[in-house]
Amino acid sequence: MTFDKITMDHGSGGKLTLELIENIFKANAGLDSAILGDIAFTTDSHSITPLFFRGGDIGKLSVSGTMNDLLCVGAKPMYLSSAFIMEEGFLISDLKKIVQSMLSEAKSANVEIVCGDTKVIESNKGFYVNTSAIGKIIRPIDGSKIKEGDKIIATGNIGEHGFAILNERENLQLTSHLASDCAELTGLILPIIESDLEIHWMRDPTRGGLAMCLNELCYKRDFGVEVFEELVPISQEVLSISEMLGIEPYYSANEGKMVIVVPPKDASKILDLLHKHPLGKNASLIGEITKDHPQKVLLNLSYGTKRLLSMPIVEKMPRIC
Amino acid sequence: MQWSKFKDKDLVLSLAHGIKQKAKKFDRLRIMHVCGTHENAIARYALRDLLPNNIKLLAGPGCPVCVTSSKDIDAIINYGIKNDCTILTFGDMLRVKGSAYSLLSASKLGLYVKMVYGLDEAIYYAKQAKKDAIFFSVGFETTAAPVASIIKSVNLPENLSFFSVHKYTPNGVLELLKAGKLNIDALILPGHASIVSGLAPYEKVASSFNLPCVAAGFEPVDVLGAILMIINQLEDNICKVENEYERLLNYEGNKLAQKALNDIFDITDSIWRGLGIIKNSGFEFKKTYNYLNAKLKFNIPFSDSYTEEQKGCRCAEVILGTIEPPQCPMYAKICNPHNPVGPCMVSDEGTCRNWWEVKGDI
DSSP: OOOSSOOGGGGSSSHHHHHHIIIIIOOOTTOSSEEETTEEEEEEEEOOSSSEETTEEHHHHHHHHHHHHHHHTTEEEEEEEEEEEEETTOOHHHHHHHHHHHHHHHHHTTOEEEEEEEEEEOTTSOEEEEEEEEEEESSOOOSTTOOTTOEEEEOSOOSHHHHHHHHHHTTOOOOSSOOOOOOOOHHHHHHHHHSSOOOOEEEOOOTTHHHHHHHHHTTTSSOEEEEEGGGSOOOHHHHHHHHHHTOOGGGSOOSSOOEEEEOHHHHHHHHHHHHHSGGGTTOEEEEEEESSSTTOEEEEOTTSOEEEOOOOOSOOOOOOO | OOOOGGGOHHHHHHHHHHHHHHHTTOSOEEEEEOOHHHHHHHHHTTGGGGSOTTEEEEEOSOOTTTTBOHHHHHHHHHHHHHHTOEEEEOGGGGGOBOSSOBHHHHGGGTOEEEEOSSHHHHHHHHHHOSSOEEEEEOOSHHHHHHHHHHHHHSOOOTTEEEEEOOBOHHHHHHHHHHTTOOOOSEEEEEHHHHHHHOSGGGHHHHHHHTOOEEEEOSSHHHHHHHHHHHHHHHHTTOOOEEESOTTTOOTTOOHHHHHHHHHHEEEEEEEETTTEEEEEEEEEEOGGGGGGBHHHHTTOOOOSSOOSSOTTOOHHHHHTTSSOGGGSTTBTTTBOSSSOSSGGGTSTTSHHHHHHHHHTTO
């Protein structure tokens, strides 16, 4: 697709975001972090409405997202920088809360915040946080070893962040319990990286949800993905709000989950490790790599039928009725 | 994951088996539904793949976005830009093209448009706005009834008016059948819309055109259950209106909602995109509410000459069930969800959009 202007869909985390990275930024679109010898480096900018939400805030989100990006390439997070762009008039008390969240999340990951930057812009222009981080590569995970028959694991219930934010941002009041899953996953994932178990690929399924993550997994590759509907962990709360809005959970963002591709021989051992951690108690084997339909993600429905889990192009909207 | 009993695997497979067995008696059955949410459920659960080849499940004109005329979209865009109004409408409507622009693309020309989830939110934004705000009021009786009910029950801000393009499903279907535009053997009636209208308005459809009509909910068990009920009627050589959606729908419909609709709106002729003017198929404000009717309040001009469809777009044939989306040469090539040429590719209720999402570019 060709465009002369940036649209909101370029920021949705879907196909247009991927094309933007490939065609304009020329970055390595396959990895969330750069692997520089034995160091991994990543950066991420964060804007979210509302800034404070059930389950987290922009501070927690900015640290956890960056930590999880480092983990994806097999690195142990070490140091973090942060930069704030704040509108004039922003409350100091809110800033304190955000910074406290960042410190708490960094402590949980055993990471030090070592430098930062502050800019103030005109009022009503928003509040943004950039975080960059480096980590020590324990072992590089770059997707080059993915093979047919590899198993795909989701570390927990999907879709919670996206629906929690939508519910609060639009004041839908559809559920009172749903919270964002926003969390840094060092405690869950590092033991696996440090074990002798094989990991072929990892990605945190953020914007675009599980569907986008799995499409990225097989994007321009010679294999495809099969997912089994009955095995995908989804909470009753998410199912309910999904039904109400007409948006499938597969497309709703996650901020505290990981999708892991592993060889069959290690799948059950990795699941056992995940189940031992509170953040991995709902981990499930959800699918596998196949050569049957390269570059496509197929969802096996419980009725024995199959359908495509397509790469999202536009942000999903609640239906009219 | 846990599914509701209306998604129950054993029940779904048992219904599919029953349909396959009974359908053997028929050469070909063309069953049409008239609800975008049905198409969404059918595509999402790949229900067509559970049916035998001699049963064709067709998507009719049941997506409110798809049947909104480009003439109406042109009119609201032109008026909004010239008079610096705030246009408020549902997200699905933003990407549908008029003859040249969608509401979203017209924002580059200076149109101020704001997406809302419902009229209550539109009222909130109108109160914030210092200029005229127009709610582009779209949808079948499912959305028309809440709009009517809110209008009756709250104090509206003085700067808010309504551009109604609401459609009335039963009469739309009836007139299309009268005009011989639907080549079908049975109808699955829309569960949500029928909760408002009730099932009585469909009696004429069943009796005049010898069509079994079954109102259905939106779960796999509902859709397959409705198909089985239709086959049973055909087997017994009867054509009547039946209710599969008894857990939420009763024959009389929602009397309060019907009263609200009758109090606020008159049934009038209405333009359905690609299908032309359909008699008695729209909701327009009663004279006593002219002050809320943006078309009259602001004398919004309509162009006499306009292109109803984008050149080459075959959405009209899709919503009449005469072709399937991949038969349109533009489908998945130049028409996709980011660049929808025709309205059926826009909404999650649109047939082309549903096919594209779960079948891709086949």
